[in-house]
Amino acid sequence: MQKLNQPRKDFLKRLFDRKSTPEAEMLKKTMAIFETVKRNGDEAVKSYTRTFDGVDISHLSIPILMEDFESRVDGSLKEAITWAAENIRTFHEKQVPGKNENYTVEVRPGISCGLRYQPIESAGIYIPGGTAPLFSSVLMLVIPAQLAGCKKIVCCTPPDKNGSVNPVIGYTLAYLGIDSVFLVGGAQAVAAMTYGTESIPRVDKIAGPGNAWVTLAKQVAFLNGTGIDLPAGPSEVAILADDSADLSFIAADCLSQAEHGYDSQVLVATTSERIFNDLIPEITLQLNKLPRRDMAQHSLEKSYLIYVPNLEDAVNITNLYAPEHLIIQTRSAGLVSEQVTNAGSVFVGSWTPESAGDYASGTNHTLPTSGNAANTGGVTAKTFMKTMTTQTITQDGLRELGPRVVTMAEAEELKAHGEAVRIRLKKLKGNIYE
Ligand SMILES: NC(=O)c1ccc[n+]([C@@H]2O[C@H](COP(=O)([O-])OP(=O)(O)OC[C@H]3O[C@@H](n4cnc5c(N)ncnc54)[C@H](O)[C@@H]3O)[C@@H](O)[C@H]2O)c1
Numbered sequence: 001m002q003k004l005n006q007p008r009k010d011f012l013k014r015l016f017d018r019k020s021t022p023e024a025e026m027l028k029k030t031m032a033i034f035e036t037v038k039r040n041g042d043e044a045v046k047s048y049t050r051t052f053d054g055v056d057i058s059h060l061s062i063p064i065l066m067e068d069f070e071s072r073v074d075g076s077l078k079e080a081i082t083w084a085a086e087n088i089r090t091f092h093e094k095q096v097p098g099k100n101e102n103y104t105v106e107v108r109p110g111i112s113c114g115l116r117y118q119p120i121e122s123a124g125i126y127i128p129g130g131t132a133p134l135f136s137s138v139l140m141l142v143i144p145a146q147l148a149g150c151k152k153i154v155c156c157t158p159p160d161k162n163g164s165v166n167p168v169i170g171y172t173l174a175y176l177g178i179d180s181v182f183l184v185g186g187a188q189a190v191a192a193m194t195y196g197t198e199s200i201p202r203v204d205k206i207a208g209p210g211n212a213w214v215t216l217a218k219q220v221a222f223l224n225g226t227g228i229d230l231p232a233g234p235s236e237v238a239i240l241a242d243d244s245a246d247l248s249f250i251a252a253d254c255l256s257q258a259e260h261g262y263d264s265q266v267l268v269a270t271t272s273e274r275i276f277n278d279l280i281p282e283i284t285l286q287l288n289k290l291p292r293r294d295m296a297q298h299s300l301e302k303s304y305l306i307y308v309p310n311l312e313d314a315v316n317i318t319n320l321y322a323p324e325h326l327i328i329q330t331r332s333a334g335l336v337s338e339q340v341t342n343a344g345s346v347f348v349g350s351w352t353p354e355s356a357g358d359y360a361s362g363t364n365h366t367l368p369t370s371g372n373a374a375n376t377g378g379v380t381a382k383t384f385m386k387t388m389t390t391q392t393i394t395q396d397g398l399r400e401l402g403p404r405v406v407t408m409a410e411a412e413e414l415k416a417h418g419e420a421v422r423i424r425l426k427k428l429k430g431n432i433y434e
């Protein structure tokens with residue numbers, strides 16, 4: 001972890017600039033994967049799966065039947081999944097726009113404008129599974145897509161070492177009533193859902209978290225005409241701590257995200273000299289007990305521990321960083337949280353670990369990374385919906401609106417736009433153009 005004592009704001013601005021363009025080489029490889037999947041369909045997908053996941057897949061799709069998974073998942077885990085699913089449903093249900101959020105307003109007599117929400121017809125869901133089988137992502141994506149009313153939900157996840165679906169991912173899919181899954185991960189999964197292959201359907205929008213490959217691939221999918229949720233890449237956590245914070249809690253929270261992969265990132269902004277001096281030894285102590293310590297260690301090497309003398313500066317730092325997750329371990333954490341402007345999800349107070357939101361509190365864990373919390377939030381039920389506007393104009397309405405549109409169209413030097421109005425005005429009695 002890099003220690004910074006009262007760093008200058010312009011220095012931090014440069015340090016935190018994580019939205020840089022992707023590495024040219026990675027982009028080139030991702031585009032090549034897209035081209036090959038577009039050309040060779042299933043064969044390309046299977047071949048990339050052999051290369052990147054080290055397994056041979058004969059059938060890309062496998063049926064999801066509860067009887068195949070039920071006995072393979074522990075009772076306590078099933079109970080936890082049900083409990084978490086209920087919380088996630090309760091929280092996300094509120095996001096589904098009610099009929100009253102569809103509206104029509106008569107903006108002028110005879111000119112009515114409306115807006116209504118519609119579900120995305122087909123949603124593609126990516127469930128990460130390269131280094132850990134994230135069955136919690138099934139809950140975080142399928143529940144909002146179902147609540148939104150998507151007719152078709154296509155799920156992709158990398159195969160496990162036996163060329164099958166991880167049993168807990170299978171169970172969670174079955175629990176939510178999903179009847180099949182495609183065993184494909186990485187950029188090839190995203191490409192397959194973008195173009196469609198013999199087995200894998202093309203979808204309208206792709207959602208779900210993933211590593212840097214998946215995240216870049218979703219951006220390439222967008223260039224190819226498929227909707228995406230948001231850049232939800234390698235995990236990050238920022239922690240705001242004053243001298244009331246518990247050192248061991250902070251260390252554990254740092255490690256909980258650092259263990260996700262080699263490219264996770266952690267930032268701690270503190271007003272406490274004790275934490276500034278003692279956090280790294282505490283992290284080292286806890287790190288050594290973790291099975292994924294290599295990954296966590298690697299991520300921590302690219303992480304920051306920053307000391308500033310007052311909380312206002314600490315909040316400014318995390319707002320500048322715009323983390324995926326922000327944990328506030330200070331006195332009056334609720335009040336401090338009101339000063340936060342940029343964060344995917346905020347965890348308020350010492351008893352609110354970030355892991356709670358990863359699994360079970362109810363909020364979504366698919367959240368913006370790489371500074372994108374400055375421009376978007378995470379997945380909600382609305383991610384799987386779109387708005388559509390309508391307008392209805394009466395003859396009287398057109399008499400009022402028409403001449404103004406003609407004036408504006410001519411000022412933009414777009415004569416045909418004006419003509420489409422003028423031709424109607426000519427037919428209306430008492431019209432100034434008659
Ligand atoms: N931001 C969020 O909302 C959020 C939520 C959950 C997880 N995550 C992140 O998801 C990620 C999960 O990563 P993962 O790797 O375990 O699983 P993953 O499913 O995201 O990626 C695995 C796939 O990546 C591809 N891949 C790996 N190395 C490659 C290479 N060199 N070239 C081309 N393709 C390659 C393979 O096809 C593999 O199937 C982590 O980084 C985690 O932090 C983010």
Ligand SMILES: N[C@H](CO)Cc1c[nH]c[nH+]1
Nearest residue numbers: 134136235236324358365
């Ligand atoms: N922390 C991840 C989001 O960055 C979500 C997750 C799933 N499982 C464990 N954690």
Ligand SMILES: [Zn+2]
Nearest residue numbers: 235256257358
């Ligand atoms: Zn996590």
